[in-house]
Amino acid sequence: MVGGNGTQPLWEGLWMCCAVHAPEARHCAPYDSLLDLPQDLLAARALTLIAAILGLLAVGAGLAGALCVKDPLRRGSLTVSAGILFLVCGVLMLLTAGWSTHAIRQDFYDPLVALDGKREPGAAVFVAFAAGAAQFLGGLLLCFAWTRKSEVYPADLQKASSTVQKPAHRKM
Template identity: 40%
Template structure:
């Protein structure tokens, strides 16, 4: 596989991961109700997200309410909001930088500068993946800790929602895509020209050769 194809593959994976990160930030299924104590028939289930909470009835009806106060939110929710917004902005910047430095575009002249710009875009995508990875991992740690805490009531325990798994998948795509873009940019970087150009001097004439002999040789030729 050529380096240009590897770069396009990394860009496609990164864009897919960035779109997944935007979807994860909007989904309310970060924490869902845990069905404990062998309760088979449940009237409703609760979904908790970064921006809203939803209650799903057994009949299929769903009611959602946006969080009123930002300062009253739990620390992990506030940090999750901040990191997801930063990841969205960083992913947009990484996309613009990578497209400008990609081999298939003519935004910049081909050379070392274009390769470095593409590598910078790959590094930004990888950093975006790290930002996306933090909130789902933090939520999963808190959910597991509270689930096995005997002091927490059964009605207050939650399980990991689908948004956490999608967040991990999006982070993996961003890290993989950014790494591929960076590797393609580093491997396709053209060699640097020598700092001092080589100068060629005219050949010296031997002191033993006389001008008359050289003139005779030219006449015979």
């Protein structure tokens, strides 16, 4: 763990910790052990990885819907699927950033935590908030961009004409 021996922690992130040894000497190192990490940090790491995978799937579904599919109904369903994946991805990123910030703030204002043990959120937390909000808004736009009413009919289906015949009257 970076810190201790008179250094002040500067940033604590999901993957590494950075400390300041002198006014312009910053040292960053990955965490020493996976077993020493707090539960909130492990959960935030897992949610971030899940969000990254869902984001890649959302981009794939969105590109497939926009570029590869000609049928408007299938294109619309792929667009909505990409939007839902982006919504979930955005919620996971906002949850991760908020959870990490909350844990860091709790320790920062705790009088029982030593001064050299106080953590501060890194710049990536603010990037995560912005990315989560952008993914959430993008997901909303994709979900609401597709309308179910379409004037385009597939080749095998034609618009119904008014050639309905009245049923013949039967005498019993």
